[in-house]
Amino acid sequence: xFENLNYAIVQLAHNFGAAAVVALPILAxxxxxxxxxxxxRFAWLVGLGWAVQVISGMGFGAVSYYxxxxxxxLHGIAFAALLIKILCAAGGLGIAMLYVRRAADWTAQRRRxxxxxxxxxxxxxxxxxxxxxxxx
Numbered sequence: 001x002f003e004n005l006n007y008a009i010v011q012l013a014h015n016f017g018a019a020a021v022v023a024l025p026i027l028a029x030x031x032x033x034x035x036x037x038x039x040x041r042f043a044w045l046v047g048l049g050w051a052v053q054v055i056s057g058m059g060f061g062a063v064s065y066y067x068x069x070x071x072x073x074l075h076g077i078a079f080a081a082l083l084i085k086i087l088c089a090a091g092g093l094g095i096a097m098l099y100v101r102r103a104a105d106w107t108a109q110r111r112r113x114x115x116x117x118x119x120x121x122x123x124x125x126x127x128x129x130x131x132x133x134x135x136x
Contacts, residue, residue, distance in 0.1 A: 096118065
C-alpha cells in the first residue's frame with residue numbers, strides 16, 4: 001500500500017511539472033509584447049518545472065528501488081522514450097536558464113524561437129511519457 005502512495009505522490013509532482021513545461025511556453029508565446037517581466041518569470045517557472053520533472057523522474061526509480069530492490073526493467077520503446085524525456089529535460093532546463101540570464105540581450109525573434117523550442121520540448125516529453133508508461 002505505501003509503495004502506491006509514494007508512487008502517487010511522485011506522480012503528482014511529475015504531473016505539475018509536466019503542466020508547467022507545456023502550458024507556460026504556450027502562454028509566453030501569446031503574452032502581450034510588453035510582457036517582458038512576465039516572460040522572465042515564466043522562464044523561471046519553466047526551469048523549475050523541468051527541475052521537478054528531473055527530480056520526480058528520479059523519484060520513480062527511487063521508489064521502485066526502495067520497495068523492490070531493483071530499478072524498472074526498461075527496454076525497447078520504453079527505454080527510448082525515457083531517453084527522449086531525459087534529453088528534453090536537459091534541453092528545456094538549459095534553455096530556460098539561458099533565457100533567464102540572457103534574454104534581455106536577445107532579439108524578439110530569438111526570444112520567440114526559445115519559447116517555441118521550450119514548448120516543443122515539453123510536448124515531446126509529454127508524448128514520450130505515454131510511450132514510457134505503456135511500454136514499460
